[in-house]
Structure formats: structure tokens, C-alpha cells
Amino acid sequence: MSDTIPCLLSPWSEWSDCSVTCGKGMRTRQRMLKSAAELGDCNEELEQAEKCMLPECPIDCELTEWSQWSECNTSCGKGHMIRTRMIKVEPQFGGTACPETVQRSKCRVRKCLRGPGMEKRRWKEAR
DSSP states (O other): OOOOOOOOBOOOOOOOOOSSSSSEEEEEEEOOBOSOGGGSOOOOOSEEEEEEEOSOOOBOOEEOOOOOOOOOSSSSEEEEEEEEOOEEEOOBTTOOOOOOSEEEEEEEESOOOSSTTHHHHHHHHHO
16 A cells, blocks of 8 residues: 555635636636645646636727718808718727717808809999
8 A cells, every 4th residue: 555645735716806807808716735746646736717707898989081071062152061981880888989970161162143144244344
């Protein structure tokens, strides 16, 4: 009969914090070998790992680049033009909200003529 000395192990440590601050991660715990390894074979595991799950990570809004500005919406006088961008990723789990997706800008095209032929008449009078 051989004298094998049983492994002397410390208690397991507390589980570590999850390896992530949100979403899926891992955590570990350890224990120490108290007896000298030479005294016997000790095949006990000294570290354990397990999955941990924290609340979902926030997902911020993502947008495409701005489009080109549209043509001015009038052919003469004051008008406006717009440009747009699309939402690529909707915000979730408290992520940052989407900013505006449409912008307007004033534009001015040449002055509108009062009525047909007004310019010509003025020009004749001036001569």
C-alpha cells in the first residue's frame, strides 16, 4: 500500500468581476495548492472560468454622410435647399440618440421679374 498524501487545497477565491462592463464576458476564480507537489500527484484544477452576462451594451446611433445639397426650390427669388442623411444603426439600450437627418438652407436665385416685358419697357424709357 503506497502512502499518497491527499492534495491540500485552499478554498476557492471569490469569482472575479466579469471581464466586460456590458454584454457577454468571462469570470474566473482560483485556489492554491497548500501541500508540496512532490508529496503526491495533485491533478485538481486550480482555476475555473465561466461565462458572465451583464446588461446589453448601449448601441449609439450611426448615420450615413450628408447628401449633396438639393437645387434651390425656386427658379427666382428666395427659396431653400435641403440635404439629408440616413440612419444606418438605430440607437438601443440607452445609446446616443440620432441627431437631425434633414437640414435646410436659404438660397437666393436671380431677382424675379415683376411681369412679362417689364424690363424691356424700362430699358426703352431710359433711352
